[in-house]
Amino acid sequence: MALKANALPALNAEFRRYVNLGGLLEGVLGSKDDTPAIAFIRGGIVDQVFHKNLDSFAGINDPQRPNRLFDILAFNTAREVTTDDLVKAAGIAKNTLRKFLDYLESAFLIRRVHRVDRDAQRFQRAVSFKVYLTAPCLYAALFAPVLSSDQLFQRLAETAIVAQVLGSPAADNLAYASWRGGGVELLTMNPGTNLPDHVYEFDWCNAYANSKKGPRNLVSFVEGTNAQAKPYILTHSLARPASMRGIKITLAPLALYLYWLQRDPMLPSFHSG
Secondary structure, eight states, X not given: XXXXXXXXXXXXXXXXXXXXXXXXXXXXXXXXXXXXXXXXXXXXXXXXIIIITGGGSTTOOXXXXXXXXXXXXXXXXXXXXXXXXXXXXXXXXXXXXXXXXXXXXXXXXXXXXXXXXXXXXXXXXXXXXXXXXXXXXXXXXXTOOOOTTSTTHHHHHHHHHHXXXXXXXXXXXXXXXXETTEEEEEEEEETTTTEEEEEEEEETTOGGGGOSSOOHHHHHHHHHHOTTSEEEEEESSOOEEEEETTEEEEXXXXXXXXHHHHHOTTOGGGSOO
C-alpha cells in the first residue's frame, strides 16, 4: 500500500488517537485533550460486566475480585503472564483464577493467546500465556492516555493488531513463542499444517535502523520451524525489504499495516486458507 509523501506522520498521529480513544465515543466527543471517558468505562463497563452479569456466572458473587484481576491484566496487556504470578498478585486461588479468566474472556474484555516453544509446539502444561485487552483504548480509559513516544505504547500498538483479529475465527490461530533466552512476540499458526505461517516482531522505536544485530530470535524461529513463513517487523516509520541468513523479512509501518488489515478482510496473515 502506497502513501503520499509525508503522510505517515499524520497516519501515526491518528493511530495514537485510535489507541487512546478508538471505541470510546464519549471520549472522542467529550474530550478536547484526548482524555478518555474514564467515568464512562468505570460506570458503564464495570457496572454492567462486574455487577449485573456476575449473577449469571456460577460461583462469582464478589465483583471486586474479578475487577482487581482485570486491572492487573489490563496493566499487563501484550505481556506474558504466569498463573502463579496472577494468583499472588490478585490474592486468589488457582481454581478461582481460572474461573475469573474464563469470565473476563467470555465478557470480551480480554483475550488469552497460547504459548509455543522454539519448535512451534504447544506446551502440555500451559502455565504461561499472553494477555491482551480486546481494545487498546481500555488501557487509557482505566489508567491514562499514552504518548506515542512512551515505551509502553509499543505494547498498546501490539494490542491494537490483535484486537483487529478478534472478530474473526482466525483469532484461534494466534500464538506467541517463548523459550529460555528468547522468543517471538506474535505469530499465526496454519491450522492445516500446524506450522507458523506469519511471524511478527514489533519495533515501534525503529531500533533496527541503528542496530547491526538484526532480529536473531525471529530468524532462528523461522529457520527452525518453517522457512516458508513470512516474517514481519512492524515499525514506527521504516518500510523496506530486508534479509538475514537468507530469510526475507518485510519491515512495514505498524499503523499502515493495521490500516491495511482493517480494510482488507482477505489479508492472508490472519486468515486460514
